[in-house]
Amino acid sequence: MHIDAIRARLAELMPAVRRDLEDLVRIESVSADPARAGEVQRSAEAVRDLFAAEGFDAEILSADGGAPAVVATKPGPPGSRTVLLYAHHDVQPENDPAEWDSPPFEPTERGDRLYARGAADDKAGIAAHLAAVRILGDELPVGVTVFIEGEEEVGSDSLPAFLETYQERLEADVIVIADSGNWDIGVPALTTSLRGLVRADVEVRTLTHAVHSGMWGGLVPDALIALSRVVASLHDDAGNVAVAGLHAGPAADVDYPEERLRAESGAIEGLHWIGSGSAVERLWTKPSLSITGLDAPKVDGASNTLVPSARAKISMRIAPGDTTENALACLRAHLEQHVPWGAELTLTVVDTGEATQIDATGPAYDVAREAFRQAWDGTAPVDMGVGGSIPFIAAFLEAFPEASVLVTGVEDPDTRAHGANEGLHLAEFERVCVAETLLLTNL
Incomplete structure (x- = not known):
């Protein structure tokens, strides 16, 4: 299917795709x-019905007590390849609605965005898959399996059992894993490491x-x-x-301009960056460590006493090439070495997720890059x-070692997922829909 025909067909279909999204x-x-939980179930049912309406054999499945997921299949011509399209239908909490400029669950268009x-994360991924299969209709040149997960935002704990x-x-x-993003507005990307x-x-x-x-201070x-x-x-x-x-490695030679870094990070004026190496090395291929929470008495109303215990939540991102087992052992050894004055230290693991490095070479990646180039x-x-981390990608790579895994998505630097x-x-979003249709066509 030629790109002009794809764009024309998408223009016809986009109002309906937008309504479904x-x-x-x-x-x-x-x-x-x-x-x-009932809303998660209702979401899965809505996704199942959307793909069933396109002629897919669609059902809701789960494994190991996990959240409901949708698996939908539609065969291609005899001897054709099979493409798995992944997205997830669960979402993050909205947190404080007062921080939103419009109701968090009422889609509102302002300027060039739908808020x-x-x-974006990740129901637009579902909608992009839907648009691509609608454009191709009964002329799918490949077999398509759609897998829409229901617990990605809580760690995909049951995904290994599901796979x-x-x-x-x-x-x-x-x-095709549609849960990442592009380099910038107007510049597509394939995600090759996390x-x-x-x-x-x-x-x-x-x-x-x-x-x-x-009495006891000092x-x-x-x-x-x-x-x-x-x-x-x-x-x-x-x-x-x-x-x-901890492991660290080189990153791709990609320029990340200073003014863009400051705008996208929300850094205050005059703030100095931490670490050494290029910006993308520090963001992509070196470890980072943040304190994301503290349990301690509040300043207001604090009594004039020595605090007996205090707790911090550590969020450590590990570089591609490292393992969570090694990183956790290194962190534990460091903490035990640096706790002062004989204090008692307890480390409790909350969760872990493996880093990912994808060898993005071969025919499928060539087809994908050309599809992106044409769509953009x-x-x-x-x-x-x-x-950031998408630990389930490592699970896909392990479960399907012979498959080419393409990590794409609809997000951009100002998505605010x-x-x-x-x-x-x-x-x-429209360019993503065109690119995925071209990908399915040319595979």
Whole structure:
């Protein structure tokens, strides 16, 4: 199918695709909220019905007590390849609705974007798959399996069991994972590396109970000071992660201009960057470590006592080429070495996710790059790293080692996924739909 015909057909179909996307967005499928489990189920049913209406054999499945997922299949011509299209229908919590400029579950168009929770991450991924199969209709040149997961935003805990249970249904030559993004508005990308994740809670205890700071201060260390010294040891003076034994590697030669870094990160004026190496190395292929939460008495109303225990949540991103097992061992050894004054330290692992490095070479990747180039009017795609983590990609690579895994998506640097005012850039969304249709055609 020629690109001009694809664009013309998409123009006809886009109003309906847009309505379907908006209807999905209105379903509050927050997988982290047990009270909205019914909404997650309703979301799965809506996705199943959309693909069933396109002639797919679609059903809702789960494994190991996991959230409902949709698997839909439509065969291609005899002897044709099979392509698996992945997205997820669960979304992040909306958090404080007051931070939104419009209701979080009511899709609202402002300027060149559609704003709502899940409008981009990742119900637009579902809509892009839907658009591509609608454009091709009964002339699908390949077999297509659609897999729409229901628990990606809570860690995909049951995904390994799901892939094992339904492996025969999900077998494919090419897997398209639509849960990443593009380099910029007007510049497409294939995601070829992602950092892994180790999250842990570290608690430091110095006392069995609080005691008077005047009576005991100067002799007995309080837990907050002890925890502060532990936290301060995690970076060197330049801001590099000081945990010994972690892997780091080179990144692609991609320019990330200073003004763009500041605009997209929200950095305050005059803020200095931490770490060493190029910007993309620090963001994609070196470890990072952040403190994302603290348990300690609030300043307002704090009593004049020595705090007996304090706790911090550590979020460590590990570089491609490292393993969570190694990273956790290195972190544990570092913390135990740096806890001061004989304080008691407890490390509790919250969750982990492996890093991913994709060898993006071969015929399927060549076809994908050409599809992107055409859809973006001659702009070649960037091979992009991502500093965040999508641990389930490693599960796909392990379950289907012979398949070519393409990590794509609809997001852009100002999508604000997981934050307030998440928005889908509508023109970029149309380019994604064109590119996926070309990909299916040319495979």
